[in-house]
Amino acid sequence: MAKLSVVPAYSAPSAAEYRRPVVAMQNVTKVFSNGTLALKDMSLEVKSGEFLSLLGPSGCGKSTALRIIAGLGGPSSGSIDWPSSKINSKGLPEGDVGFVFQEPTLMPWSTVFGNVYLPLKLRGVSKSAARDKVMEVLASVGLADFADAYPRELSGGMKMRVSIARAIVTRPKLLLMDEPFAALDEITRQKLNDDVLKLWEQSGLTVIFVTHSVFEASYLSNRIVVMRARPGQVFTDLAIEQPDIRDGAYRTSEAYRAICQTVSDALQGAIQAAAS
Numbered sequence: 001m002a003k004l005s006v007v008p009a010y011s012a013p014s015a016a017e018y019r020r021p022v023v024a025m026q027n028v029t030k031v032f033s034n035g036t037l038a039l040k041d042m043s044l045e046v047k048s049g050e051f052l053s054l055l056g057p058s059g060c061g062k063s064t065a066l067r068i069i070a071g072l073g074g075p076s077s078g079s080i081d082w083p084s085s086k087i088n089s090k091g092l093p094e095g096d097v098g099f100v101f102q103e104p105t106l107m108p109w110s111t112v113f114g115n116v117y118l119p120l121k122l123r124g125v126s127k128s129a130a131r132d133k134v135m136e137v138l139a140s141v142g143l144a145d146f147a148d149a150y151p152r153e154l155s156g157g158m159k160m161r162v163s164i165a166r167a168i169v170t171r172p173k174l175l176l177m178d179e180p181f182a183a184l185d186e187i188t189r190q191k192l193n194d195d196v197l198k199l200w201e202q203s204g205l206t207v208i209f210v211t212h213s214v215f216e217a218s219y220l221s222n223r224i225v226v227m228r229a230r231p232g233q234v235f236t237d238l239a240i241e242q243p244d245i246r247d248g249a250y251r252t253s254e255a256y257r258a259i260c261q262t263v264s265d266a267l268q269g270a271i272q273a274a275a276s
């Protein structure tokens, strides 16, 4: 299958935009109605152009943090600020956030085109006006030839590509990805890792990526925030120096191994902190 390619209408952030704060969690605490304290005083500022992975043990609140940033459930206390966006009446940045879940959650009765068109349709864009944009995004995820296919005709990896296309068709400044590749086989997962990385490098997207995998986080990210559980909060925040080219050879390099070791040690520290 074709690889993801450039989405031409995107452009990399200008020098002035790069590293501007996109979203800031300020002392966010989340207590669910059953009394579970999922997050406690979590603060995190994400800057433009970052590929940030949230890594941590099961139940440390990664998905909760992502959902709060997306406006899918408010914090019990604390705030989410969008320093460089216009805010709509729901307190969210208009059109600035795309979300990719672990399940592709496609509409089975609709074609690939229809699924990717949905966010534009919800904004009142007609099908004819949206056609070029949808086809451009489908081309960018290697699915230009599958616009008329139905989800049941696609592999797991292809469904995930549709889900990514749907999330970026509105050209969000921030893309939230919640364990998007966890259910895929290792080869498909590595391929999608490479493709998402290419999309990120070429598009100027800011990404927050939730994963359990030290290897995935170490490969993709230029920043890894390791969370601890009980209570869920930031344990450590690692800047990752990545080479210009990340490919198959990099996956077996000493440089990558060393990053994985550092990240793995940080994760062990987070697990021990929760146990003590």
Ligand SMILES: Nc1ncnc2c1ncn2[C@@H]1O[C@H](COP(=O)(O)OP(=O)(O)OP(=O)(O)O)[C@@H](O)[C@H]1O
Pocket: 032, 033, 034, 036, 037, 038, 056, 057, 058, 059, 060, 061, 062, 063, 064, 065, 212, 232
């Ligand atoms: N809707 C909910 N109601 C009650 N408790 C919840 C709810 N959603 C999550 N929790 C609890 O909040 C805590 C954090 O959950 P969350 O799913 O954010 O963690 P996670 O780090 O994403 O976990 P995993 O890696 O297993 O997906 C867990 O103890 C979980 O059981």
